Amino acid sequence: MAEEPAASDVLSLDELEAVSGARTGRRHLLSVLVENKPGVLARIAGLFSRRGFNIETLAVGPTDDPTVSRITLTVDGAAHPIDQVTKQLHKLVNVLKIRDLDPDETVTRELALFKVSADDGRRAEIVGVADIFRGKVIDVSKRSVTVEITGTGAKIEAFEELVRPFGLVELVRTGETAVTRGRLVT
Amino acid sequence: MRAVDAIVECLKAEGVDTVFGIPGGANLPTYDALYDGGVRHILCRHEQGAGHAAEGYAKASGRVGVALATSGPGATNLTTAIADAVMDSVPCVFITGQVRTDMLGTDGFQEADVTGITMPIVKHSSMIRDPRDIPREIHEAFHIARTGRPGPVLVDIPQDLSRADIDYEPNPALQLPGYQPKSEGNVKQIRLAAKALANARRPVIYAGGGVVSAEAAAELTELCTSDRFPVTLTIMGLGAFPAPHEQWLGWLGMHGTRAANYAMDEADLICAIGARFDDRVTGKLAEFAPRAKFIHIDVDPAEISKNVPAHIPIVGDAKRILPKLVREYRALEADSSRLDAWWERIHGWQERYPLTYEDSDDEEIKPQFMIEAIHEATGGEAIITSDVGQHQMWTAQYYPFSAPRRWINSGGLGTMGFGLPAALGAQVANPEATVVCVAGDGSLPMNVQELATCVMEDIPVKVFLMNNFYLGMVRQWQELFWGRRYSAVDMGTSPDWVKLADAFGATGLRATEKSTLLDTMRQAIETPGPVVLDVHVSKEENVYPMIPAGAAARDMVG
Structure with a gap:
């Protein structure tokens, strides 16, 4: 190690700032690659629950490598220091890689299935709203219509607000999944 | 195969x-x-x-x-x-x-x-x-x-x-792609830490069990003595810096010394090494070391800024990092006299608040006296294990540990019943050493069955039972914080420990008087095989000093 000039040996302790542990105040989307082994999801869920971290959404699926799975989850950065969440996750031996995705550099999608009451002959109205959201009608019965909506969480929530007055029988959401924009690997 | x-x-x-x-x-x-x-x-x-x-x-x-x-x-x-x-x-x-x-x-x-x-x-x-x-x-x-x-x-x-038959090949390749612990420490951060130490006027080095795990006691001592840095250790770290020593403040936290806790309270820079800012160390977190900046050296990145935000985090193995930190610090040739005023302040606390107790004026054995007697009887060279409670705190206070791996206790979980089986294991690892389990009469029954193991396997641990016929630490809290309503803490006089030891095939001894205690302890140590020495101590002695739970270091009592 080369010695630095004496002038820079002076350091006012007041200049030092704490480097982490802060709450960011926003929602974080974590993309976690894990070994595809039994019990890995339980380890992650267990870690979150015992450290008091709250998972808002969770989506799990295989990747192009059969030995690796991807878990995409969202965590509230206002409630927890996000670096503490990622560092605790990294301690799990089966966790390979964690990306805290930058919202500006990420495309996110979620799939939701809305089962809406169509009792009062209002089916056409519901389908009309679904069309505006580029939703797909995937099931129809005498008394209900089921619509598939894909998009960001905000889009799904907007659709929910519009169809709720018709009578929402059931709503099933997958949780958000995400991929980075451009050539960069997530 | x-x-x-x-x-x-x-x-x-x-x-x-x-x-x-x-x-x-x-x-x-x-x-x-x-x-x-x-x-x-x-x-x-x-x-x-x-x-x-x-x-x-x-x-x-x-x-x-x-x-x-x-x-x-x-x-x-x-x-x-x-x-x-x-x-x-x-x-x-x-x-x-x-x-x-x-x-x-x-x-x-x-x-x-x-x-x-x-x-x-x-x-x-x-x-x-x-x-x-x-x-x-x-x-x-x-x-x-x-x-x-x-x-x-x-x-x-x-x-x-x-039971299956397999083809066994020695040394199979490990498959742990997600497990890569860091060891070296970031060079720039180490340099910054050295600079911060050189510019600190009221520094404290606060080290813990991580230094013992890393086998870095010598490296820690080298860092501490590269200047006149005041040193405190957690209860898990005892022995990582040789006590007594002129730079040694005693251990810190709930039952640590006032000098150590006050120094943390007034420090401008705290260098934490292999320690995790446990609540028993910090007391009320919001009022912990309010004037200090923190260097935090730890092999576990998740410990950094978990409880206390670090200003200079260094992730890695203390044994690799500390020598580099010493080199960087020495190169700065800091003026040691900047610490004079700080030491004057610390010496003031040490003189005013030494670790002490009021001895009995008759044959009653004070628990602190018992620990001092163990130190004398073992020449300070024994491996000491303990259970959990008052006796554990007194042992940590009154038995100075001059080397690592001589003090074995359950710090984090606080497991009563840990002492005897831990002593058994320690003795197996060190057949020639004197291994003493300082036990409590609440803790010992929780794993007393291991006396049979000691007898059968000829594992000659010496159990020195600090018997106050109470769940002493709980009684102390009931006395201090629950209006002396002693709920479910009276242990009575059962069992007869001498007879119990005898029934197991071990040697049972008893000491009830101060004047013969040391001789009885020496007799216990010289007796071959496992021994239980039942020492009757003052029933209602309290562990002091003390930071009440949830209070700040400033508010130590006793």
Whole structure:
């Protein structure tokens, strides 16, 4: 190690700032690659629950490598220091890689299935709203219509607000999944 | 080769000379392999005892401790030891039997989901699904247990798989792509830390059990004495800096010294090394060391800024980092006289608030006197284990530890009943050493069955029982904070410890008078084989000084 000039040996302790542990105040989307082994999801869920971290959404699926799975989850950065969440996750031996995705550099999608009451002959109205959201009608019965909506969480929530007055029988959401924009690997 | 024979080969390849455990249905195959496998097995009398013995072995030697248990209750009995090992970062491998694979999930006899039950309290665990994986999984368990931040690893092996025939090849390649502990430490950060130390006027070095785990006591001492840095240790770190020493402030936290706690309170820079800002150290977090900036050196990145935000974090192995920090610090040639005023302030506290107690003026044995007598009787050279409670605090206060791995206690989990089995394990790792378990009369009954193990295996631990006929620490809190309503703390006079020791085939002794205590202790140490010395001490002595729970260092009482 080369010695630095004496002038820079002076350091006012007041200049030092704490480097982490802060709450960011926003929602974080974590993309976690894990070994595809039994019990890995339980380890992650267990870690979150015992450290008091709250998972808002969770989506799990295989990747192009059969030995690796991807878990995409969202965590509230206002409630927890996000670096503490990622560092605790990294301690799990089966966790390979964690990306805290930058919202500006990420495309996110979620799939939701809305089962809406169509009792009062209002089916056409519901389908009309679904069309505006580029939703797909995937099931129809005498008394209900089921619509598939894909998009960001905000889009799904907007659709929910519009169809709720018709009578929402059931709503099933997958949780958000995400991929980075451009050539960069997530 | 049978998979179980491969397990024994793996243990030997990992340098294991002794394992602790109890056989049962699901691990019968393993015990068949141990019958003439060339590894010493110590039959404990309860799996919790086997687990703590493995911890004591590991803490005393720095090697990985191993405990075996059968499925179901055997494995659940291990859980307290596993939780203890994770809290105190003790390298241990626990190998449990599991029911046959065709019975898994059927609530079969002695079936318990052991990997599930232990998931929150292990560093890692695995359940074997393919017998060909057994050798690799065992070696991975040892690797994970001993590297990075050490901790417990559990391997659960279904009975039928352990009987399978496999092709055993020594030293299989490990498959741990997600496990890469850091060791070196960032050079720029180390340089910044040196600079901060050189510019601090009121620095304190605060080190913990991580320094002991890292075998970095000499490196720590080198750093502390590279200038006149005041040093304090956590209760887990005792021995990592040689006490007594002119730079030694005593340990810190709830029952630490005023000098150490006040120095933390007024410090402008705290250099934390292998310590985790536990609540027993910080007291009220919002008022902890309010004037200080923090250097935090730890091998576990998740400890950095977990409780106290770090200003200069350095992730890595203290043994690698501290010599570099010393080199950088020396190169700065800081003027040592900048610490004069700070030392003057510290000396003021040390003179005003020495660690002391009021001795009896008759034959009554004060607990603090008892610990001083143990120090004298052992020449300060013994390995001391303790249970949990008042006696643990007094031992840490009144027995100065001059070297690491001589003080073995349950710090994080605070497990009563830890002391005797831990002493057993420590003695097995160090057959020539004097090993003393300072026990409490509340704690000792919790694993007293291990006296039988000591007798049968000729493990000559000396149990010095601090007997105040109370759950003393709980009584102290009831006295101080619950209006002296002594609820469920009276332990009575049962058992007769001398007779109990005798029944186990150990030697029982008793001391009730100050004037003969030291001689009786010496007699206990010179007596071959395990000894229980029942020492009757003052019934209602309190541990002082004390930071009441949730209070700040400033508010120490007593």
